[in-house]
Amino acid sequence: MDSLDLFQRLAVSLLPLVLALTVREIARGRVALLLGDNTGKQYDRISLNPLKRVDPIGTLLLPGVFIALSQAGLGGLLIGWPKFVPISERNFRDPRSGAIKVAAAGLGANFLMALAWAFVFKFTYGASEGVGLGVHLMAQLGISFNLSFLVLNLLPLPPFDVGRMLLVTLPPKPAQQLESIQPYTFPIILLLAFVGVLGAIMTPLISLMLGLISMIVTLV
Template sequence: MSFEQILFYISVYIPPLLFAIALHEAAHGYMARYFGDNTAYMLGRLSLNPTKHIDPIGTIILPAVLILLKSPFIFGWAKPVPVVTRNLRNPKQDMIFVALAGPGANLVMALLWVVLLKIWVILDIQSEVLITMALFGIRINLLLMLFNLIPVPPLDGGRILVGLLPIKFSLMLSRVEPYGIMIVFALILLTDLSNLLGMSIYYLQKGILQLFGF
């Protein structure tokens, strides 16, 4: 791969990924503050500035390697926004909304990328960089949304499920959290989870693009 190709991949794919992750984390912080926890605010994490949320390995190195290797499954993570559950007015119920805020923000950003793509098409802006960036922006936000909705803590889907289950079962599920990421990676490696995510993203992206007349 030439230096020009590497530069193209980095300039096109890294910005949408950084902002997708930053918006996801900031949304958790804003929702937590709405329900009474100011921890993220006091730590300066209520920001759309990606540098506030960057994890060197999960936000930059791993996604860059996967992009350069043309991996069909690109993902990453940021520094989690701290939420002190006991500060929430109704911890069990409020945590559902705090967890939902991240995937919800990614859905909104995916739609914003579609709007930008539509504007560029209307203005007849024929730029491979901008079009590729927009399409990747849609895809990476849908991926982050669906991946985080996997119902295994500490992913958002797991925390939503903990909030929805009766207290006995929610306590049992919350004990999985220290091993949750290992469980998710095992599912990706040993099952068809990655294919299921890929197909779900494909049909979601197709449906959204059709909704906007593409």
């Protein structure tokens, strides 16, 4: 990976990045639909078309910047987000349990994709050129992207998975206080990232998840 120039790194990053951001949102939207909320379907955000979920800043600009920083040796953490599938938990038959299930769907999708990429990484290990090497590098990035997004969505801030779950499961007053933070979530995340606090929080959790995936892949 270190031998790739910036253009090559961006090229092999595209597919795993799009899948990491798209599949998780489809999973969330499908589970919400099964639980009685069709808001995502009404906005046509549950389709397989990744363009439906491209956010100019969260999907294109920021990941590109962080990939470029990684290329320059200035950090390996990736931050990004898609256009989230709109979900109205009030439409669930049981809003609290529904919110937990939707959050679990998003987190689980990223974990399963990281695991799938880990198997691809294992079976293409040793490839030194051509398509095999390209797929191997994609797999490495697929693991990294999915674990980064999984851990990012563990943060207790809406609209991330755990944050949205808390809006429904907390008592009314703390839920309202948490919701008041939502307009400032992404500026807060960016600030924490650039001062190094976010990396200090996320890196140990990513390492823990990576260790779990390594153990599973080794056992199979």
